[in-house]
Amino acid sequence: MDVDLRRLRYFVAVAEQLHFGRAADALHIAQPALSRQIRALEDDLGVALFLRDRRGTTLTPAGRQLLHDAGPLLAAAQAAVRRCVQAAAPTQRFTIAFMPGITVTAAVKTLTAQHPHLDIRLLRTSWDNQTEVVLDGRADVSIVRLPVDPQGLRIQPLFTEPRVVVIARDHPLAGKDALSLTDLAGAHLLQDPAAVPEWQAETRAPHANAPTAVPVAHSVEEKLELVATGAGFCVLPQSTASFYTRPDVVVRPAPGLADNEVALVWSKAHETPLVHAFGAAAHQLQP
Known part of the structure; x- marks a missing residue:
């Protein structure tokens, strides 16, 4: 059985949005056309990929498995095209x-x-x-x-290299020579929590306070802008913190953090x- 890569891309868009209308907008196609392509993919595979009811759209077990496998498959197809062009x-x-x-x-x-x-x-x-x-x-x-x-x-x-904590220069903790994870437990981590598993464990401890909800930043520049405003802190490898110096933030060692x-x-x-x-x-x- 051959899988149509275009239909697979459409499936991924719907699976990530769990909403046909938003996925159609992102793909710049009409929603009825998207629905037809998804039904055609389900017919090709002989399985249902989505459950649709008044409460919304969810993935079936087959849909979850296809979403897991679709990323590497689509990436490999893109890689093949790019390398073919480069070879010429x-x-x-x-x-x-x-x-x-x-x-x-x-x-x-x-x-x-x-x-x-x-x-x-x-x-x-x-x-x-x-x-x-x-x-x-x-x-x-x-x-x-x-x-x-x-x-x-x-x-x-x-x-490997040490990781450090970056906080605003006027933050109450900025005067400390080093920061423990307990010091930071009530603050907001301005990055993907998966990148700092030690802090995740600390915030699940009984003494931890619920942090204020602040959008997670993704680039270093975004993180430092939010840190400087006092919105929270970030954890960076020492070389990154040294490269992105600015006067309104300070860098402190944190002995509880494993090396990067x-x-x-x-x-x-x-x-x-x-x-x-x-x-x-x-x-x-x-x-």
Whole structure:
């Protein structure tokens, strides 16, 4: 059985929104047309993917399984198209993705010396897309901050570095030389809680106060803007905090936080001599 990738993309849009109207708007197609495409996909697969009633739209067990599998499948299709186009280019291109605060200059210079005619590109990533870029072919390798979902990836550890807390300079805790997780339990964490599992455990403790609801920030710049206004705090690797200095925030060590682990990742479906050459060069990177 062949699966229509366009219908699969439509399915993912509906599954993420759980609303046919919003998904149709995001896809820029009419809702009846979207509904027909989803029904055609269900007919092709011979299963129901959604339950629809007056209370809304939900995924069936088959729908949940397809959503889990659809991401890697669509990413692989995008990667195949991108690599096909790159293969036709007159100069071979190699794209290196990296997270904020990580300096890749030394490894890039080594790879350039080994392959002087290689067209090397750099791509800055964020917590949300640091592995996505290698799975969908935008980058050949990505230097990431763990943890990441290992599905479809090769992972090469590189180095570790301390994590620190960043708070507003006029925050009541700013005068302390170091901050414990207990100090921060009543504050708002301005990033994905999955990135700071130690703080999640602390806020479940009986002494913790419920933090004020504030939108979670995703980029470092967004986090620091919110920190400076006193909306909460963020946890950053020490190199990132040192790179993004500003006078209205302070950086404090937090002994309760584990070190950040930095690794090189690439797609299992795209292992090339250049990927391994960069992997060897990347061992010289340090925080």
